[in-house]
Amino acid sequence: MKATQAKDPxxxxxxxSRSHRSPRLSGVKHTLNIQEEHPMGSVGLKIGFIANGGADLYMEPGPYTKSWDACAPEAILRGAGGCFTDIxxxxxxxxxxEVRNLHGVLATTKDCHERVLQALTGLCVSCEG
Structure with missing residues (x-):
């Protein structure tokens, strides 16, 4: 597995998420001009998709994931060369x-993590989701 850089950076x-949509996610999509989106369930599936090179990022800005949602997927993504932090x-x-990830989660390929963090900062994203 290798979380790879997009052909066009x-x-x-x-x-x-297929079922939970944060309004801030739309702001991130607009700011970063993201055209390609893959909806799916389960944090583990989303992180595995990034680790296999299927996408560049997953973000949940609110406290809706729990430690058990993030722990193993984080290890897999980091092993594939990706980044996993709060927002x-x-x-x-x-x-x-505390089992909730109060400041959300951000999972990315290594090459885009800083750019996504800058976009989040520009949007004044808080842990409120």
Missing amino acids: TALALVA HGNPIHYGTN
Whole structure:
């Protein structure tokens, strides 16, 4: 597995939830001019899709994922060369009593992580989703 760079670095592909849609995701799509979207269920499936080179990013800006949704997928994505943080670029912490990822999750290929974080900062994304 290898989370690979897009052939055209300006053309990012997004993998998104089929059933939960954040208004901020539309803002990110517009800011980054994302035209390609792959809807699917399960955080694990989405991260696996990125790890296999099927998309460049997945974002859940709110506290809707839990530590058990993120832990194994993070290991897989990092093993494939990708990045997995909260939406502020900070590591996800698993050794706490809080099971919700309060500051959301951002999973990307390595080459686009900073660009996506900058877009999120420009949109004033908070942990509210």
